Amino acid sequence: MKILEKNTQPENEVEGETPSVPMVMQWMTGQAHRHLLVSERQKFKIAIVFDHNCLEHMPAHTVCYPIVSACTNTVTLPTAHLGDYDSFKTNLQTAIKYGASFDRL
Template sequence: ISCEYTGALNIEQKDAIIRAIFLCAIFGVTPMLGDLPNGLQLYRLLDILKEHPSLCKSLFVPGEDYADYNLSNVAPEISERRTSRSAKDAAEVETEPSYLTVPRVMQWITGQGHKPLLLSEQKAFQIVFKCDHDCKVRMPQHTICFPIVSACTSTVTFPVAHITTSEDFKCIIVQAIKSGGAFRRV
């Protein structure tokens, strides 16, 4: 509808729908791209880009994944030491989902697929991991929970009651990404 396609939504109209979306994207983006140099010039950013291309490259060109930076800013909130919950929390935090890219995880957690750009934001940046042990107490009949992400606070809550192995963790994340929409609080 926002791409001005008003026909039937069925498989026979697939080509017409794709064409409408394509035209909407092309004609919507082209004027914005034409305005980009004017917008950059307002703050003399165009001159800075020309004078210091190597410094500005990372702002526009995908490159280094910031896994080390991100992991150095993780603040897990785990259960009291020497309890069964703390052992499960520690195993959860150490599980590395290698099938996800750093930009994808950053997009999922913070809403942006890159590390913070400003030095002040980098210093304040922190990702909080929480563990939910009590979902089965709150909802005894359910069989699976998905992680809850609060992008505004860069917090991820993992449903550890359903996760006993790293394979369980991977299955829940993959199922959530494939079958679910956005991770968010309702």
């Protein structure tokens, strides 16, 4: 049995863990499953918006997280602070894992 120091994560909650489909669906739509009926799958669309101007909205900040709106199936991805793929991936994983505080109606 491994003893964890204070403020450390257990091994099964590694920061770079790949999110599962149910995790992503729960974060984006509020439901952890995909549609079963083919007609519902064909109608289901997720809109992605890229926010290039977050510094104009909120000057002097250092990080933005993706924002989801489950009612409209829209995801807004910030781009100003994400210089490479690794920073984008970490940012998205954090938003999915702790997404309850990044969503809006």
